[in-house]
Amino acid sequence: MKKEKNRVNKKQKLYIIIASSLAIIVIVTSGILWLVQSGKINANKDYKEPLNKNFSFLVENESIELKNDNIFTGQYEIYQKLLKEFKNKKSTLSDPYVVTNPFLISPQTALIMFNTTKKEKVTVTIKGKHNDDLTVNFESSKEHILPIYGLYGKYTNKVILTTESGEKKEIDIKIDDFAPTENAEVLENKIENSNGEFYFGTSSLGTGNIALDNYGEIRWWLNIGYTKGMTMLQNGHILLSNADNGPDLTSTSGVVELDMLGYVHKNYEIEGGYHHDGYELENGNLIILTSKRGGGSLADYVVEVDRNTGKVVKDWSLKDIALKVDPDLLEPGEITWGWINSVFYDKNTDSLILSLRNQNSVVAIDYQTGNIKWILGEEKYWSSKFKDYLIKGIGDDFIYPQGQHSVNILSDGRLSIFNNGYNAYKEETVSCKSLKNNASYAMVYSLDLNNKTAKVDWKFGGKEYFSYALSSFTYSTNGHRVFNSGWHFTDKVNYEDPACTQFSNDKYDAYIIDFDENNNIVNKLKSPESKFEVVKANIYNLESVSVKPKTINVVSNYKTELGKYLIPYEPDKYEELSESEALEFKNSINQEIVFEIHNNKFSFVGYYPKDTSVNVTFISPRGKAYKYVLKESGQDIKDFINLSKLKSGRYYVFAEIDGEKYNIGNYIDIQ
Structure with a gap:
C-alpha cells in the first residue's frame, strides 16, 4: 500500500530536484561502487524484530535497502568461508584448494591450501616469463595456507609446490584480469631475476596501485582507488589512502592498512582528510599529512595517530608555526600557501622534515615543540623575519628546491629530495x-646546520625528466635508490598550443630508474601512466623497506582477523524523539532523495543551498526514533553522519527539509 504524495511547495521541490539530479550525476560520473539502492523488497517479509503496532506503517510500505557496505565484515566472512571450505575439502598436495583474488580487490593474487601428513616446509616457485622464477619458502606446518603474489595478468601461471620431503605438484593458476593500463616499456635492464623485488607505484591519474617487475610486467595491482603516497609498514602491510572522499576535493577521508592479498586490516579516519603522505614511527604510530578543519587553509597540518586507537595524540599546524614568526607572512584568503606533500621523521635530531611544495622549501620543525629548526629554500619565498632559519646554498652547481617532493634524511644526516624544478609559489x-x-x-x-649552509653532493635528472608535479626519490635495500619522474610530459605534448597548460595537459607518463649502491643505472622503465610515488620492495617482504628494516627468509601461513574501522572523534550525537514525535512522520511526503551509507557513515549525495536546513531521522519499527542534524541553515552540509551510536537493528529513513517531512523510501540495517 502506498500513500498519495502530498503537495510540495515550489522552493522545496526545486531543492529536492537539484539535489537528486546532482546525486545521480555524482554517482554516474565518479563510478562509485557503493550500491545506493540494492533493489526493492517487501520489508515485512524478512523483518523479525519486535514490532510496535503503531509503527507497522513502516514495514507495510514498499522500501528499498540502503546497503550498509562494510569491507571489514565482508572480507572476514569470505575468509571464514574459505577456511570452512578448505577443511571440508580436506585438500592434499595432489589436489590443492586454489582461490584467485580471494578478497576481491587484488586480482593477480591467490591462496593455495592443502594438508600434509606431517609438519614440513614448502617451497613455492612461480615460473617467470623471462627465466626469472619467483621462489618463496614457507614455514613448517601440516596445514598450509599459502598467499601467492606476483602472478601475471591474463595469463596461465605455472606454480610449483615442493615439500621438504621432496614431493612436488605443478599447478596452473589462470588469471583472467589485467590492470587497466599497459606494461611499462623497458629502456634498460641489467637485472636478470629480482625474485619478487618490484617497483610499487601509486597514482591518482591512472591505476591507483600497481607493481612492475624489472621487465616492465605488471605483477600486482588493486582494482580500487587507493592512491597518493604509500608507506611500507613494519608488520609487512602497506599504508595507502582510502577510497572515500575527504572534506576537500584533493583529500580522502583517511588511510587504510592492507596486505598484498587486498585484505584491509584497518581504516583510520582523519578528521581533516588525508593529504599526500604518511610515515610510520618506530613505535608504530602514524604521522599523517592533513588539513585542520575550520583552519582556513589546506594541506598545512600534521597529526600523529595512535596505531591502536586511531586517536590523534599530537599535532602541528605549520600555519600557526609560521605566523608565530611573522604574523604578516600570508595574504588574506591564501589557503594553499604551504601544501605539504611529504614527511619524514629524523630520530637523530628529533625533527619532522616537511616538504612545503608551494613555498619551494623543505622545513624542519622540532617534534616536541613544533618550533622551526631550519628552512632550505630561497629567501624570496619568506620574509626577513625567517632569515635566522634559512640555509644558504653554496657551490656553482647548487639548486634550491622548487615544487619538490619525497623528503628523506639519510643515516649520515644528508637530505635527499625529488626536486621538480617547478616554481609552485603562489601557483598560477x-x-x-x-x-x-x-x-x-x-x-x-x-x-651544515651550524653554519646554515648546504651543498649538492649528488644529482641526477635534467630537462628530459622534467615533471611539473608528483614524483619521488626513494630508498630500497642494498643501497638501491629509485628515481621516479612521475608527471613527465610526453613527446606528444604540443608546446606551441596556447591552450596547453600545466593543468590541462593530459599527455604524461613516468620514468622509473633504479640505481645501485655505486650510482649505476640497473633498470630503466617508462610507464604509460603517471606515478605519485614509486618504492622498490620485495612483495613477500615489504618490511624490508620499513622504518625498521627486517629481512624475512621464511614466510608464514596466511591468517587474519576482523579488520577495524578507527575514527578519532566521537560519533555524531542524536536527539531521541518521543513516540508521538516519531508518529508525526507517518504522513510524510513520499520523495526520493539520494543518500549512501558504508561503515556506518551516512551521507547525502548532492547539493543544498546555503540557507536550507536538513535533518535526518531514523525510525525503528520498535517505535524508537533518532534525529540527526545534517545541515543547519547558513552552514555547510556535513560530510557524513557517523551512526556508530545507534543501537543495532533496522531503521527507516526520513528527511526533514526546512521543517517539511519526507519519506525517502529507504531503510538501513545497523549491525
Missing part, C-alpha cells in the same frame, strides 16, 4: 611552452 596557470626548458632532479644535499 602557465603555458606548456613556458615549461619547455625546466628540469627535474633527484638531489642529495650535505647540510
